[in-house]
Amino acid sequence: MAGNARTFILMAAMTALLMGLGWLLGGQGGAILALLFAGAGNLWAWWNSDKAVLRQQGAVELTPQSGGDLVALVAALAQNAGLPMPRVYLLPTDQPNAFATGRNPQNSAVAVTQGLLGILTRDELAGVIAHELAHIKNRDTLTMTVTATMTGAIAMLGNMFLFTGGNRDRGGMLGGILAMILAPLAASLVQMAISRTREFEADREGAAISGQPMALAGALAKIANAAGRTVNVPAERNPASAAMFIINPLHALRMDRMFSTHPPTQDRIDRLAALAPAAHSSVPPVRRG
Incomplete structure (x- = not known):
């Protein structure tokens, strides 16, 4: 509940920021138009974003015949979670990772990479899939689509202020700085904070779905340690998709927590360990994340 409340507050702040930029550009009418524009963008993204990201990643849909044990595992965990069976996709990359x-x-998908299947035990794979099902159950896929669209709208309004000058009576020089520089930066930080919050919640819910928190913790450690040594080419070409993955797939240098789309992996492992403290020593140390 605390995570959901924090997400609501952060999204409210992003909405206020969007409307504030609209007001600087066009007064009350501008604020309303900015909100309507973001709403239209969210509607388009809500309907099309899953198809776009799966296409970008080169995902191949699996059937019970072609997916075998993986599809059966997803079906069993979806039943545990009280969810309809999602579509299952395989991503043709050697980097171990996954997303939902x-x-x-009712219109969801779980995608895992070829590399993930090669390094995890069955219990660890179940933990990862349960984490992704938790995102679906909590409707995080919708939340992150909305925040990404609003972040893009705020950046666009900042660019409009740069080229049009906005309304000097309302904003002045300070308003111009806010619109062009600080507002897009603040929106990106809020988006990252929401993403980190939802990852913690999905870890907790995923542990409940699979019933094995330390299997998920072990999977996170393995993925984080291996992901840094393998390039995920589709993700590098489409960095906006990074927040969707269970572990950041990009090869950027280590960044401050404020600018990360994911919580530090060790923090996630420690929280999972609190659910099964006797098994904490079985998780390998994390070298990345």
Whole structure:
């Protein structure tokens, strides 16, 4: 509940920022138009974002015949979570990783990489899939689509202020700085904070779905340690998709926590260990994340 409340507050702050920029550009009418524009963008993204990201990643849909044990595992965990069966996709990359997408639980998908299947035990793989199902159950895929669209709208309004000058009576020089520089930066920070909050919640919910928190913790350690040594080419070409993955797939240098789309992996492991403290020593140390 605390995570959901924090997400609501952060999204409210982003909405206020969007409307504030609209007001600087066009007064009350500008604020309303900015909100309507973001709403239209969210509607488009809600309907199309899953198809776009799966296409970008080169995902191949699996059937019970072609997916075998993986599809059966997803089906069993979806039943545990009280969810309809999502579509299952394989990503043709050697980097171990996974993500979930879809506008709602009835139209959802779980995607895992070829590399993930090669390094995890069955219990660890179940933990990862349960984490992704938790995102679907909590409708995080929709939340992150909305925040990404609003971040883009705020950046666009900042660019408009740069080229049009906005309304000097309302904003002045300080308003111009806010619109062009600080507002897009603040929106990106809020988006990253929401993403980190949802990852913690999905870890907790995923542990409940799989019933094995330390298997998920072990998977996170393995993925974080291996992901840094393998390039995920589709993710590098589409860095906006990074927040969707269970571990950051990009090869950027280590960044401050404020600018990260994911919580530090060790923090996630420590929280999972609190659910099963006797097994904490079985998790390998994290060298990345």
